[in-house]
Amino acid sequence: xxxxxxxxxxxxxxxxxxxxxxxxxxxxxxxxxxxxxxxxxxxxxxxxxxxxxxxxxxxxxxxxxxxxxxxxxxxxxxxxxxxxxxxxxxxxxxxxxxxxxxxxxxxxxxxxxxxxxxxxxxxx
Amino acid sequence: xxxxxxxxxxxxxxxxxxxxxxxxxxxxxxxxxxxxxxxxxxxxxxxxxxxxxxxxxxxxxxxxxxxxxxxxxxxxxxxxxxxxxxxxxxxxxxxxxxxxxxxxxxxxxxxxxxxxxxxxxxxx
DNA sequence: TGAATATATGAACATTTGTTCATATATAGT
DNA sequence: ACTATATATGAACAAATGTTCATATATTCA
Numbered sequence: 001x002x003x004x005x006x007x008x009x010x011x012x013x014x015x016x017x018x019x020x021x022x023x024x025x026x027x028x029x030x031x032x033x034x035x036x037x038x039x040x041x042x043x044x045x046x047x048x049x050x051x052x053x054x055x056x057x058x059x060x061x062x063x064x065x066x067x068x069x070x071x072x073x074x075x076x077x078x079x080x081x082x083x084x085x086x087x088x089x090x091x092x093x094x095x096x097x098x099x100x101x102x103x104x105x106x107x108x109x110x111x112x113x114x115x116x117x118x119x120x121x122x123x124x
Numbered sequence: 125x126x127x128x129x130x131x132x133x134x135x136x137x138x139x140x141x142x143x144x145x146x147x148x149x150x151x152x153x154x155x156x157x158x159x160x161x162x163x164x165x166x167x168x169x170x171x172x173x174x175x176x177x178x179x180x181x182x183x184x185x186x187x188x189x190x191x192x193x194x195x196x197x198x199x200x201x202x203x204x205x206x207x208x209x210x211x212x213x214x215x216x217x218x219x220x221x222x223x224x225x226x227x228x229x230x231x232x233x234x235x236x237x238x239x240x241x242x243x244x245x246x247x248x
Numbered sequence: 249t250g251a252a253t254a255t256a257t258g259a260a261c262a263t264t265t266g267t268t269c270a271t272a273t274a275t276a277g278t
Numbered sequence: 279a280c281t282a283t284a285t286a287t288g289a290a291c292a293a294a295t296g297t298t299c300a301t302a303t304a305t306t307c308a
Contacts, residue, residue, distance in 0.1 A: 020192050036247070053168075091248070117237045
């Protein structure tokens, strides 16, 4: 039983000698570029932390200053500020300054769509 | 002015005294439950790694066995197997056994939607 | 039954990551 | 200029994470 694999498709590499070369080739062709994969991983890494998710949810409700967020999440100003820097670097939030206060808000709508999908997955 | 006595009695969640309470309350009401936030972070954490993104892209092309994936990504069977376990635990992939070979495939369509949104964000 | 093979997994290790602490910067008011 | 305040940031530390190595498990075939 060889799972419909032609003998020409077999090759000896790795620990296995049953490799589905046509399937591997197809997957290789459809795989996005290295740089895209890296950027996507970096983006999702940002979403992979409750503090940052909380911040983004907060900002989806309204723009907020650093201290408001710290109060809301019951965390230090420093911790929030560090996280906002990461969110800013990922182009997920933008800010405007008003005197001593800096107001942060969401950059675009991808965040909401991604959160909706994520929410829908975990709620299944 | 010289009253340092009260400073220890203050509830200092942050260093600010200009807090937008209505905004904070609104954000608090709209914030999903702790458990949801945790599950979402765990889900996105899974996407926050190029190896796992590669695996998921590969499986979106076709179901594949562990060794195929290892060959495609030029990584050890062990590394792939560990990652597949995480993906399985997150209900992102499922598998079927055929003899000694285990074929993995994607669980549902949320992955594709999330990837599309992520891709679209990083390509801006 | 025993050898070969595909996959799974525990432990160890190096790397990454999130928070804290201390301190720096920026702005406003006196 | 000086003080107060809102935010930013570098360094340090603990916790989490991804890969490797060795080995275990599961299945097939002789």
